[in-house]
Amino acid sequence: MDGRKQRVLELLVEDYVNTGEPVGSRTLSRKYQLGVSPATIRNEMADLEVEGYLEHPHTSSGRVPSDKGYRYYVDQLLERPGLDRSLIQWIQDSYRARVRELTWFMHQTAKLVSDITAYPTLVIAPRVSDARLMELSLVPMRPGLAVLVLRMDSGLIESQTIAVPAELLGSDLAAMAAELSRGLHGVAVRDLESAIWRRLKGDLMRHRQFWEEMVQRLIEVADDEERVAVSGTRNMLNYPEFRDVDRLARVLGFFEKEAEIDRLVSGRSPVGIEVMIGAELPSLDIQDCSVVTAAYRVGRKVVGRVLVLGPRRMHYGQVIAVLETVSEELSRALEWA
Amino acid sequence: MDGRKQRVLELLVEDYVNTGEPVGSRTLSRKYQLGVSPATIRNEMADLEVEGYLEHPHTSSGRVPSDKGYRYYVDQLLERPGLDRSLIQWIQDSYRARVRELTWFMHQTAKLVSDITAYPTLVIAPRVSDARLMELSLVPMRPGLAVLVLRMDSGLIESQTIAVPAELLGSDLAAMAAELSRGLHGVAVRDLESAIWRRLKGDLMRHRQFWEEMVQRLIEVADDEERVAVSGTRNMLNYPEFRDVDRLARVLGFFEKEAEIDRLVSGRSPVGIEVMIGAELPSLDIQDCSVVTAAYRVGRKVVGRVLVLGPRRMHYGQVIAVLETVSEELSRALEWA
DNA sequence: AGTTAGCACTCGTCTTCTCAGAGTGCTAAT
DNA sequence: ATTAGCACTCTGAGAAGACGAGTGCTAACT
Known part of the structure; x- marks a missing residue:
């Protein structure tokens, strides 16, 4: 595509972007002092249309860029202005x-x-489920309620409130969280559910309902809400x-x-x-x-x-x-x- | 307002709510079998208009309820259906x-x-700033970063990540949080800023920059974002x-x-x-x-x-x-x- | 060969006009 | 108090026409 044709396409796209009105040959030549007559522009535009860069809403109106026209503009003509x-x-x-x-x-x-x-x-x-768990904490709030805090390998942090067995003390929770955190370190969030069930043994087993709650919360985190x-x-x-x-x-x-x-x-x-x-x-x-x-x-x-x-x-x-x-x-x- | 007039108003509002078209006397009498002729309805409608319950978009179209008409409908005529x-x-x-x-x-x-x-x-x-602080915790995440968790008297919980001095250990943070939590218990969230500065003394004073950060976070919480x-x-x-x-x-x-x-x-x-x-x-x-x-x-x-x-x-x-x-x-x- | 003036032609838009239809208000009869 | 009848009003849709922007083509010009 020769220089003038490019220039016509460029100006046409820019004028149309600004005004939203189909652009005619006269407008183009007068508004931007191209130094050639409207008739010349018309010829160029006819060519550009044949090549698929422009479109005609109807016979007697100015031209509008086609997808291909915009594409060429973006890829070849657009100068990227620095930001203010x-x-x-x-x-x-x-x-x-x-x-x-x-x-x-x-x-x-x-x-x-x-x-x-x-x-x-x-x-x-971010898709949280893609991330890996780095650390898990349980912060006791009041009897029966805690905040579950998760840190991911990406550095992101998620926190959720969670119901806990009322009889568990803060220190119990901290211990459970620490053990769990060790056990689940590096596990992908989407796999946390199965990983938890696999690791439940001995003492931890006792609070089955709590673990179901916990899993529920984790699923929600992974759910990418x-x-x-x-x-x-x-x-x-x-x-x-x-x-x-x-x-x-x-x-x-x-x-x-x-x-x-x-x-x-x-x-x-x-x-x-x-x-x-x-x-x-x-x-x-x-x-x-x-x-x-x-x-x-x-x-x-x-x-x-x-x-x-x-x-x-x-x-x-x-x-x-x-x-x-x-x-x-x-x-x-x-x-x- | 007599019974029939009420009935006309009620049906007119309901028909207009459903169709969005101004309602004429003929429509009303035919569609709802009122047992009186359109002319009678017309008279009622004319009365309702004089009293301000109905409006006329233009001379020759059906009527539309006015604000007053809707108001009467809502206050007097609306039957509250039970939910499914x-x-x-x-x-x-x-x-x-x-x-x-x-x-x-x-x-x-x-x-x-x-x-x-x-x-x-x-x-x-809820306007968080109206609430009172019940409890404040700092959960260490990694060196230099913690999660600040606030519990309000309303039962609501807010959590935010917060930068902390890297040299502070988890136990230091816990101690600081505990002391702060005691000191600020029951303070309205909007007053937390001044309350903190008042309570800073002795050892705590050392980490001035951290406290500024903390105050910043608390202001944001109170900001009701x-x-x-x-x-x-x-x-x-x-x-x-x-x-x-x-x-x-x-x-x-x-x-x-x-x-x-x-x-x-x-x-x-x-x-x-x-x-x-x-x-x-x-x-x-x-x-x-x-x-x-x-x-x-x-x-x-x-x-x-x-x-x-x-x-x-x-x-x-x-x-x-x-x-x-x-x-x-x-x-x-x-x-x- | 590329450029330009001239001109007939196309087609969408705006305006005006007409007309049908829905609905009213009034009057007179029931 | 109610109703039938009827003239009247106003909107909205559609047709017709004027307007104008813009094109495409031809022929002349550089």
Whole structure:
């Protein structure tokens, strides 16, 4: 593709991203002083259409980028702007000096990204069941109640309240927890259930009902509950192409279908930023959207993803820049958590 | 108001709630076999309009209930249906035998109610700052990191990870926590900050930075973060009166304005169910909606509210019945938590 | 060979107009 | 007090037409 054609495609994508209106040859030549006449632009556009980069909503209207057009733009033409200093600062500040629970980080990140980009944002949690248990504690609260605290190899911590036999003293609990912790060290969370039953012997056996309760709690931890934090869905209303209520409903419905979301993130490249455009997306509900996703890590291991969803005419450059910074800062913050 | 007039109002409200279409005299008399002619109904309807119970979208269309009409219906005419046995069972099951964190209960409740009623539902969290501290523990995780667990007088438990001086051993932490716990027993959460500084003396003084960290964490707990759980906002799309995107945006915007939500719940009667209709609502964003709210308790004390929002033509009877059961079961579950 | 002016043509959008239908309010009869 | 009858009002759907943005093609120009 020669230079001028690229330039036409680039300007057309950018104009369409900004205005949402199909772009005509006259607009393009006048607005951006291309130095050639509309007729020339028209010829270029006709070529680009034949090659599949542009589309015609109907015979007599301007052109709109096709999926292939956006793809070419993102892969070849997009210049990645650096993020504004003050914005980077803001992102760093919103994580700094905070030692918090995982869910806090997820919600915080979703809110942060959707506030900055004005697109709906999802944050996918680490699959706890993949992690290995490092340590298990029982903190007595009052007779019959304790807090179960688990530390994983990824550094994440989960805590849950748990009912315990009322007759057990704090020291009993501590002893049980210590023994259990030794026994289960390094076991994958998803295998904890069977591992517990295997290790129950002698004295421990007595509190069978407690162990069932314990297993129940562990299963719930492994169940990966609350795996998605969503924020800014309302932003979808800002885009004229989603003023159609049915289309809107389809997209909003997507946010509530965990299975679809899973399908979307599974099989992504393990690191870095990835862009999916329109029909490239596996879910039918959002075929008229685009998604930019970034992985985040705990230590060296990728554990989850941040996911920005918008209309296909998304501000790819800005979103990519924000996600690069945010995923980096989030990974850093989690390392310290 | 005589019996027949009441009957007309009742049927009109119910028909409008079900169909969403303004109700004409003919429809009413034919559909419900009132035994009088449409003309008679017309007279009754004209009277009801003069008295302010009905409204006329325009000269030649059926009538629609006014706020006053709905109010009369809810206060005088509504018969409260018992909830279906199996539904009650379902509600109970979804709380049963679960010992969980407060936020879990909130999200669970919001989801449950919005699933059953098909209206958006908010659950307002207890104001933690009102509670008094009963007990404070520090659970060592690894060098430099611990989990801070607080138990309140309401029975609620909050836990947060916290950075600690790396040189402190587990036993040091336990001792500090024990001393602190004794000293702060019964102090209101909002006063914890000043109380801590007052009590710092002697040995404890050494780890000043740690105490600042600790105070920071406690402030965050008292900050009442994540005070609202929302679910089912998408249901608003089902109602034709909200197919208008601007109106929809206004309502969805409401869910993100904590201040507005606060204004709505503050000053509610401390117990029981309350219904607010249209212009009775303090927030302009939702003047074309109605809200039904129910208080829930921990022990004897009202700590939060469940809030169902819908179009003014809401199924008041069903929503009230569901909220009665849910708030009761939620209170019971929290007592055990 | 690439570029451009000119021009007929297409097609969606906006406006206006008409018309059917639902529902009312009033009057007079029961 | 109730009801039948009827003229009247207003909305919403649909048709017709004007408008305008934008195209594609041809022929002339550099």
